[in-house]
Every structure is written in structure tokens, then in C-alpha cells.
Amino acid sequence: MAELVNVMPLFNDLAKIEHEHRVACQDCSLFRLCLPLGLQNSDLAQLDTIIKRSQSYKRAHTLFSTGNEFKSLYVVRSGSFKTTISAVNGREQVTGFYFPGEFIGLDAIHQQSYQSNAKALETSSVCELPFENLQDIGKQMPQLQIQLLTRLSKELSSDKNLMLLLGKKTADEKIATFLLSLSKRFHDRGFSATEFQLTMSRSDIANHLGLAVETVSRVMSRFQEDGLIEINGKAISLLNTTAINVMCG
Amino acid sequence: MAELVNVMPLFNDLAKIEHEHRVACQDCSLFRLCLPLGLQNSDLAQLDTIIKRSQSYKRAHTLFSTGNEFKSLYVVRSGSFKTTISAVNGREQVTGFYFPGEFIGLDAIHQQSYQSNAKALETSSVCELPFENLQDIGKQMPQLQIQLLTRLSKELSSDKNLMLLLGKKTADEKIATFLLSLSKRFHDRGFSATEFQLTMSRSDIANHLGLAVETVSRVMSRFQEDGLIEINGKAISLLNTTAINVMCG
DNA sequence: CAGATCTCTTGATATAGATCATGGAAATAA
DNA sequence: TTATTTCCATGATCTATATCAAGAGATCTG
Numbered sequence: 001m002a003e004l005v006n007v008m009p010l011f012n013d014l015a016k017i018e019h020e021h022r023v024a025c026q027d028c029s030l031f032r033l034c035l036p037l038g039l040q041n042s043d044l045a046q047l048d049t050i051i052k053r054s055q056s057y058k059r060a061h062t063l064f065s066t067g068n069e070f071k072s073l074y075v076v077r078s079g080s081f082k083t084t085i086s087a088v089n090g091r092e093q094v095t096g097f098y099f100p101g102e103f104i105g106l107d108a109i110h111q112q113s114y115q116s117n118a119k120a121l122e123t124s125s126v127c128e129l130p131f132e133n134l135q136d137i138g139k140q141m142p143q144l145q146i147q148l149l150t151r152l153s154k155e156l157s158s159d160k161n162l163m164l165l166l167g168k169k170t171a172d173e174k175i176a177t178f179l180l181s182l183s184k185r186f187h188d189r190g191f192s193a194t195e196f197q198l199t200m201s202r203s204d205i206a207n208h209l210g211l212a213v214e215t216v217s218r219v220m221s222r223f224q225e226d227g228l229i230e231i232n233g234k235a236i237s238l239l240n241t242t243a244i245n246v247m248c249g
Numbered sequence: 250m251a252e253l254v255n256v257m258p259l260f261n262d263l264a265k266i267e268h269e270h271r272v273a274c275q276d277c278s279l280f281r282l283c284l285p286l287g288l289q290n291s292d293l294a295q296l297d298t299i300i301k302r303s304q305s306y307k308r309a310h311t312l313f314s315t316g317n318e319f320k321s322l323y324v325v326r327s328g329s330f331k332t333t334i335s336a337v338n339g340r341e342q343v344t345g346f347y348f349p350g351e352f353i354g355l356d357a358i359h360q361q362s363y364q365s366n367a368k369a370l371e372t373s374s375v376c377e378l379p380f381e382n383l384q385d386i387g388k389q390m391p392q393l394q395i396q397l398l399t400r401l402s403k404e405l406s407s408d409k410n411l412m413l414l415l416g417k418k419t420a421d422e423k424i425a426t427f428l429l430s431l432s433k434r435f436h437d438r439g440f441s442a443t444e445f446q447l448t449m450s451r452s453d454i455a456n457h458l459g460l461a462v463e464t465v466s467r468v469m470s471r472f473q474e475d476g477l478i479e480i481n482g483k484a485i486s487l488l489n490t491t492a493i494n495v496m497c498g
Numbered sequence: 499c500a501g502a503t504c505t506c507t508t509g510a511t512a513t514a515g516a517t518c519a520t521g522g523a524a525a526t527a528a
Numbered sequence: 529t530t531a532t533t534t535c536c537a538t539g540a541t542c543t544a545t546a547t548c549a550a551g552a553g554a555t556c557t558g
Contacts, residue, residue: 085409085410085412085413087413087417087418087498088497088498089498091413091417091498093409093412093413093416093417095409095412106401106402106405107402107405107406107409108402109398109399109401109402110399110400110402110403110406111406115406115409116409135391135395138391138394139391142384142387142388145384145387146384148398149358149397149398149401150358150359151359152355152358152398152401152402152405153355153356153357153358153359153401154359155405156355156356156401156405156408157356157359157360157364159405159408159409159412160342160344160356160364160365160408161334162412163334163344163408163411163412163415164334164336164342164344166412166415166416167342167415167456167457167458168336168340168341168459169336170544170545171544171545201506202505202506202507203505203506207416209416210415210416210417211545211546212545212546212547213505213506213507214506214507214508214545214546214547214548215544215545215546216506217506217507217508218507218508218545220507221507221508233506233553233554248337249336249337249338249340419514419515420514420515450535451535451537452535452536460515460516461515461516461517462535462536462537463515463516463517463518463536463537463538464514464515464516465536466536466537466538467515467537467538469537470537470538482523482524482536
């Protein structure tokens with residue numbers, strides 16, 4: 001890691017470390033969760049050359065909007081994002097939340113333009129993968145192609161589960177399912193499975209789950225009364241994951 | 250097309266012609282809509298060698314079920330299918346309907362096992378694409394890899410739109426959107442955009458759209474009273490597509 | 499840091515669509 | 529063919545959750 005820390009002022013220095021701007025894939029803490037999984041060292045080095053590591057974006061920064069020309073896939077490096085699509089009449093649906101190691105923009109490939117809007121929920125950074133370059137180097141890396149397909153397939157699968165949630169679950173089941181999904185993802189990333197921050201607003205959660213904000217508040221308050229969780233603004237603790245699991249339906 | 254028609258009894262003969270069992274990709278009427286789009290002739294011939302063309306399946310035939318080992322992707326060749334996923338408590342969600350040229354099983358790639366159930370809605374046939382073979386020949390066919398990614402991406406995109414429908418649309422908007430989606434897909438396949446058969450039951454439609462069967466019946470009846478459509482059992486005519494379009498929200 | 503603007507919570511009320519109920523029409527089986 | 533089952537349409541009623549309302553925090557902003 002040949003970093004230029006010694007010539008940087010402290011502020012930038014900290015920011016760089018915090019968001020690991022210059023960390024190569026093989027040294028990145030997300031390695032296990034990210035695209036390079038399964039690649040040879042030489043392939044990895046080549047992948048590394050096409051990746052553009054972003055500066056950190058502030059909350060509400062727009063990564064791309066519907067209709068923008070598709071050039072790159074993005075992998076969340078730090079922080080979190082939400083994606084939305086909008087109906088003609090202005091109604092919006094939050095189609096997903098994205099955490100470190102997860103891909104954004106996969107639904108843009110077929111139209112060569114982004115089909116959704118992606119926005120940072122907090123201070124965040126991404127790795128940008130220019131799609132043409134990715135295809136170029138992919139020609140000699142079957143493993144990379146499989147990784148890509150696997151990513152797409154995984155998102156497809158979780159979208160189908162979200163359909164089940166939206167179409168068939170009650171408000172309680174929706175919230176329980178949502179909380180456990182977050183828990184699992186944080187755990188996979190080496191964080192606590194029971195204590196974490198909800199980086200998205202209640203209204204984003206409500207929208208994503210096909211509920212009204214008020215319903216989200218009420219259900220969460222009730223879950224708290226029943227000793228299932230403890231909430232403190234954005235901070236949440238899962239006190240009884242077994243019970244929450246049962247509630248998922 | 251070296252067909253063995255002359256040694257076959259009449260019944261099989263007719264069945265073969267009806268479902269084009271032996272038609273190579275380059276002679277298939279679905280060519281424009283299907284995987285081979287954009288492939289060189291030589292590549293096409295190679296793709297042809299790995300494709301297994303199924304016999305025709307009867308209504309309700311199960312193509313695969315959740316948990317089955319993933320070996321192949323399927324492309325609908327004739328007829329139609331539905332896919333479903335089930336919650337632990339037995340509730341099911343119809344996650345999609347599939348028509349000729351459309352892929353089934355894309356969400357199985359990442360787990361190497363099918364994540365849903367696929368069932369024929371009528372007499373139907375498929376082209377089976379053994380995934381390993383597909384990956385093998387894909388190594389020398391970047392265009393094939395891109396086609397695959399494109400397919401995945403397209404389904405992802407339409408799933409996000411379904412989320413919008415499930416999460417934000419009224420019963421009327423859901424039905425209107427659904428009818429237009431079918432209309433477009435039939436039109437793309439060279440059939441009438443305004444007159445077609447609903448090969449799925451009302452209850453499949455209801456389930457897919459997150460509604461009760463009764464609601465589907467009622468909304469369709471009202472659409473008929475209002476002169477938007479005409480229904481006769483499974484047969485439907487769209488009489489005023491402009492108005493239906495406006496209703497999609 | 500004071501004012502403005504969002505965000506969250508909780509209560510009261512309304513409603514879209516679910517559920518229950520019934521009869522007739524199709525499809526399937528025997 | 530007849531019997532049986534599934535599917536579809538329509539009416540009556542109910543309910544889960546939306547909407548409306550209002551106040552308390554939290555967070556922005558000049």
C-alpha cells in the first residue's frame with residue numbers, strides 16, 4: 001500500500017483512511033463480499049487497474065438518475081445508498097438499499113441507460129467499474145463473468161423475495177423481515193447483527209415496504225413495547241431475534 | 250433442417266411441427282427475441298449443439314421446484330409458464346409469467362439451486378440450456394456473455410417495476426398495467442396487441458398483482474362496463490388502449 | 499444560535515380492498 | 529354421458545392499514 005499520507009494534511013488523511021480510497025482490492029476488507037472473489041492474483045491486479053475509487057460523497061448525493069447514460073457499475077465501498085424508480089405521476093418506489101460490497105446499477109445494462117435513481121443515505125464512497133473495460137478484461141477471465149452473473153442472479157432472487165413481501169405480508173411481517181435482512185447484511189460485513197444504525201429515514205423504510213410512515217412508527221413502537229427491539233432514533237437493537245424470525249411469515 | 254418426419258407417425262409429426270422441436274436457432278421464429286441475437290453464424294451453430302429441445306409439456310407440468318439442483322436455464326419455446334416462490338407458512342407469490350423467447354431460472358445461478366417453482370400454464374415446450382456448457386462455449390463468445398447479462402438485467406428492471414406496482418399502485422392501476430404488459434409482449438411476438446388469451450387463471454393474476462381474486466373479477470367487469478375491454482372467459486380484447494394507458498399511473 | 503424545515507410519534511377517523519357467502523359456468527374425471 | 533371439482537362473478541360485510549391531524553424532536557441554514 002504505497003500511500004501518500006505523509007504529504008497530506010490531517011483532514012484528508014483521515015478521510016482517506018476512513019474510506020480506504022487507495023486500498024487495492026486484495027487489501028480491501030470487503031474482498032470476501034465483493035466482485036474479485038475467486039480471481040487469480042494476476043487477474044485481480046488487472047481488475048484493479050480499471051477500478052476508479054471515488055472520493056466520499058455527502059448525504060443525498062446523487063450517483064446517477066433515471067435516463068443517464070450507462071457507463072459504469074458501482075460497488076458501495078463505504079456508507080449506504082438507496083435506489084428509487086418513479087411512476088409517471090411522480091410516485092416513487094424505493095427499490096433497494098445498498099451496503100458495502102453490494103452492486104448498484106445492474107438493471108442499467110440492458111438499456112444502456114440507468115433505470116433508477118441512486119442516492120447516498122450518509123457520507124459514502126463507491127468503486128466505479130467502467131462497464132466497457134469490465135467486458136474487455138472479462139473476455140480473458142471467465143471467473144469474472146461468472147461473478148457478474150452471480151451478482152445479477154442474487155439481486156434477482158432477493159427482488160423476488162421482496163415481491164413476496166410486498167404482495168403477501170402484513171405490516172408486522174414486513175418490518176420483521178426488513179430488520180432481519182439488515183441484521184444479516186451487517187453481520188456478513190463484520191458488524192454486530194443485533195445493534196446497528198438505520199441509515200435510511202422511516203419514510204424510506206415505509207416506502208420500500210409498501211407501508212405508510214405512520215405504520216412503520218407504530219409497528220416499531222409496538223415491537224419495542226413487546227421487548228423485541230429497542231429503538232433510539234436511528235439506532236436499533238434487536239433484543240429477541242428468535243421471536244422476530246418467527247414473525248417473518 | 251434434416252428432419253425425420255417421414256419415419257414418424259402422424260401424431261408425433263404434427264406435434265413436432267407445432268412446437269418446432271427440431272428447428273435450429275437460425276430458423277426459429279423467436280430468433281429476434283431470443284438468446285442468439287447478435288451471434289455470428291458459426292457461434293450460432295455451436296450454441297445449437299448444446300441446446301436440448303423439450304417435448305411438449307401438458308398444463309400444470311412442473312419444470313423445476315425450489316431447491317432442485319440447478320443445471321439449466323430454460324427459454325420458453327411455445328406456450329407459457331408461471332413461476333412462484335413460497336413463504337414458510339405456505340403462502341405463495343406468483344413472481345412472473347413467461348412467454349416464448351423469455352428465460353426461466355435466471356435467479357438460480359447464484360445458489361446453484363432453483364429458488365422458485367416453474368409450472369406450465371398450458372401445453373408448452375422449452376429450450377434447455379445446460380449452464381455448464383453455456384459457460385464453456387461462452388468463453389469464446391463475448392457476445393453470448395453480454396446477451397446473458399442483458400437478459401438478467403432486463404428481468405431485474407422489470408422486477409423493479411413490479412415492485413412499484415405492488416407497493417404503490419391501486420387495484421385499477423395494477424390491472425391496467427398488467428394488461429398492457431401482456432399486450433406489449435404478445436405484440437413483440439407477432440401476435441395481436443389487442444386480442445389475446447389470458448393463459449393464467451384469475452387467481453394467478455390476482456396473486457401476481459397482490460390482489461384478491463374477487464378484486465380482479467370486479468375490476469375487469471367494471472373495465473368492461475366502461476368500454477375499455479371486452480372479456481369472454483379467458484379471451485380478452487383491449488378496446489381502448491389509450492384510456493388503459495392513462496390508468497397505469 | 500434562532501428560526502425554519504424536516505422527521506418521527508401517537509391518536510382519531512376513513513376507506514380500499516380483503517374476506518365471507520353464494521350460484522352459475524367451465525373444465526376434468528369417471 | 530354424468531359427477532365432481534375448480535374457476536369465475538357478484539353482493540354484503542369487515543378490517544388492516546391509509547389518511548388526517550397535531551405536537552415534539554431533530555436537523556439544517558443563514
